[in-house]
Amino acid sequence: MFKQDEQFAHELDQQDELKHFKDEFYINDYHIYMDGNSLGLMSKRAEQSLHNVTEAWKNYAIGGWMSGDHPWFYLSEDLGKRMAPLVGGKLEEVIVTGSTTTNLHQLVSSFYQPEEGRTKILADELNFPSDIYALQSQLKLHGHDPDEHLIRVKSRDGRTIEEDDIIAAMTDDVALVILPTVLYRSGQLLNIEKLTKAAHERGIPIGFDGCHSVGVIPHDFHNAGVDFAYWCHYKYVNSGPGGVAGLFVHEKHFGKTPGLTGWFGSDKEKQFDMEHTFTPAEDAGAYQIGTPHVLSVAPLIGSLELFEEAGIENIREKSLHKTAYLMYLVEKFLGDYSFTIGNPKEDERRGGHVCLEHDEAASICKALKDYDVTPDFRSPNVIRLAPVAFYVTYHDVYRTVQILKEIMENKIYKKYNNERDVIA
DSSP, X not given: OOOOSHHHHHHHHHHOTTGGGGGGBOOOTTOXXXXXXXXXXOBHHHHHHHHHHHHHHHHHGGGGGTOSSSOGGGHHHHHHHHHHHHHTOOGGGEEEOSOHHHHXXXXXXXXXXXXXXXOEEEEETTSOHHHHHHHHHHHHHTTOOHHHHEEEEOOSSSSOOOHHHHHHTOOTTEEEEEEESBOTTTOBBOOHHHHHHHHHHTTOXXXXXXXXXXXXXXXXXXXXXXXXXXXXXXXXXXXXXXOXXXXXXXXXXXXXXXXXXXXXXXXXXXXXXXXXXXXXOSSGGGGOOSOOOHHHHHHHHHHHHHHHHHOHHHHHHHHHHHXXXXXXXXXXXXXXXXXXXXXXXXXGGBOXXXXXXXXXXXXXXXXXXXXXXXXXXXXXXXXXXXXXXXXXXXXXXXXXXXXXXHHHHTTGGGGSOSSOOSOO
């Protein structure tokens, strides 16, 4: 399937039907950016849409709420409709709002309904810390001790979580399940349909954190019956640092009053009646809390144009092919240097990045940066490499592995302290 010579990488780039999208992004030809699973690059479209929104502010002032190409009053709903195909939701099931953690707090406040004998929240021990902090906080607000009421499913290998272990933990005392779509370290993609079906058979609502999958993996949240999901847009969706997040609520829950209510969750026709009786929107818009962060959401307008042109299924196909190629090269060229591939190798279980494990991971990442390769380090020993479909070429992948080989062969990594920087 693959060949290990450099010319083969060039041939793959020539055959790549999405290769022209790299010209849409700001990146120097000599630089290899492998950290799009942490922060995506700026695209020219995102820059332009941000400019357009600031121009609307300049030209319309408060009139921008109802004037211009993208009236701010409806912006969250309009962008939710455009995001819906990426997550497999109906148009009215998706809203662009808040941040990942505030959306999680909102959704747990809405769907965690503890009752006698059923008070626990089920998560996993490899989950991203922010999610765990939020769940601990929500349990405390209900008067429950997180040490007793937050179940974290154990990993058998320290990298992945078995779906059967999660299902076995869905006991009668569990009131809510919160899981990642993709584990942030190893890149394991969980079987969302299987887990949702199992939770519902036991009468447990289930929600998913899509931060490490939305924009690189097509989802089918509606047809899978997922109760809710939440995600950021600044990774694979390239909306910029701190960009506004998104959430999905299945239509079967429409009409339910959110746990945290706020003015922008109102029915649009009622919002400016200024009554003290909350009339929620009849769709996912009800889960908004505050005024949209218009300037922070503006880049998403342009970024989504690229997804609409490329197609999320095509992005996934290329992502899988490139991560497979990266793993092939690692095995061919780095076999003598104590690297372990920590992500699942099966396509159906792999997200958008490759997880390389090494005892000197932090120092290797520092060496890569000095070679104009941007990787990502995760404690204690993980190098994450994301060959993003939009702007990482096959030749970039080839060069990255050759640079890694040089770093290891000449022990260049030993020049660096094997500890993370303040931001890893």
